[in-house]
Amino acid sequence: MPGPRQRVDPPGGGGGGPQRGLEPTLSPRFVAYIRDFLLDKGLAPDPLFLACGIEALRCDESDRPLPAIQVVNLLEQAASYSGDPCLGLHMAQRYHYESASLLILAVLAAPSVAEGIRCLCHYDRYVDTAIETGFDFDKSLAEFSFRLIVPEGVAVSQMNEYLLGFLVQALNTATRRPVPVSEVWFRHSDARNAGILEDFFNAPVHFSRPENKLVFDRTYLQERFYTSHTMLYEILVNAMKTYFVSEKSGNGFVDILCREVIRCGGDETATLEKIAERLAISPRTLRRRLADEGYSFQEVKNLAREKRAKYYLSRTTMPLAEIAFELGYSELSAFSRAFRSWVGQTPQTYREHAIAARYQ
Structure with missing residues (x-):
């Protein structure tokens, strides 16, 4: 049996100072994409990467994921460095497919638009923990949406425009x-690229919306991919399915479960069977892995809420009532009682201590 499990707190948790164990991250492949774009423009990427504290050579998928805020900032700085205020969209348009990640290769090998988007949403949760994706194919107009998990006040326009631009491209x-x-829809308020974006998408573009969203004709979902490759798709999907939920992946299994619980929303929705289905494993396998980690499923559900609550409290200015709602509590008092049972502090006290620790 495993020894006593160790708790890993998100930024601002536990010992007071920021810790990266649960900080939302992005794939190091973003570094390669930015590098390629700058090289194409005849610009040396090394000075920019050095200024942003990023090692240009550490961009392989097996390298440690990067804090989302660091990658988002790198994109914003790259826009200034290159003198291109529309860098995000332009980078998407000039994407080097020979540098594509395993996930993107799998998406393009899928048989159709619908299957490609489903593949993207299912496996990106392991690759980019800072991106929460979703889709709705049941309406007359299909929707793909995403949200970046970064602290409030961080400039995200380049990343938002890159991600939606890349999907369409x-x-x-x-x-x-x-x-x-x-x-x-874009969540950011910076509309300086509105005209260029509307020309690219050939549709109205709105800013300061609740989420980043692409709305398109549902019939397009059935369009076949001319890049489809049945054998390659099966190989890549099976490889991701095996790797990302394995002990070797570097993704802590309990952390993966916590993210899935949060994505499921309400407590009643996040059943063991539902989480197993989302991970493409059997409920029996999920129970065995939980036993190996020394957790019950209810403990994981509580831990998921605790981790997300700590992140919101330490890295955002979201009102407590809004945090409670995000975590599935109908009343602030219920959230406060639960949080106190987790960490021995009220949410407000925890927030004050976390903020104070950042400025020490």
């Missing part, structure tokens, strides 16, 4: 047909 390439976009 990749779909255009794979189907040989422009995505029939109806409208585009």
Whole structure:
């Protein structure tokens, strides 16, 4: 049996100072994508990477994931460094597919638009823990949405525009047909690229919206991918399925479960069977892995809420009532009682201590 489990707190948790164990991260492949774009423009990437504290050579998928805030800042700095205020979109348009990640290769090998987006949403949760994706294919207009988990006040326009721009560019390439976009939403308020973005998406673009979202004609979901490769798709999906939920992946299994519980939303929705289905493993395997880690499923559910609560309290200015709602509590008092049972402090006290620790 395993020894006593060790708790890993998110930024601002436990000992007071920021810890990276649960900080939202992005794939190191983003470094390669930015590098390629700068090299194409005849710019040396090393000075920029050095100024941002990033090692240019550590961009392999097996390298340690990077804190999301560091990658987002790198994109914003790259826009200034290159003199290109629309760098995010331009980087998406000039993406080097020979530098693509394992996930992107799998997406492009999928049989159709619908299967490609499903693959992206299912496996990106392991690759980019700072990106929460979702889709709704049941309406007359299909929707793909995402949200970046970064502290409030961080400039995210380049990353938001890159991610939606890349999805559309990749779909255009794979189907040989422009995505029939109806409208585009961005969470950021910076609308200086509005005209260029509307020309690219060929649709109205709105800013300061609740989420980043692409709305398009549902019939497009059935479009075949001319990049489809059945054998390659099966190999890549099986490889990701085996690797990302294995002990070798570097993704702590309990951390993976915590993220899935949060993504499921309400406590009633996050059943063991539902989480197992989302991870593409059997409930029996999930129970065995939990036993190996020394956790019960209910303990994981409580830990998931605790981790996300700590992140919101230490890294955002979200009102307590809003945090409670995000975590599935209908009343602030219920959230406060639960949080106190987890850490021995009220949410407000924890927030004050976390903020004070950052400025010591």
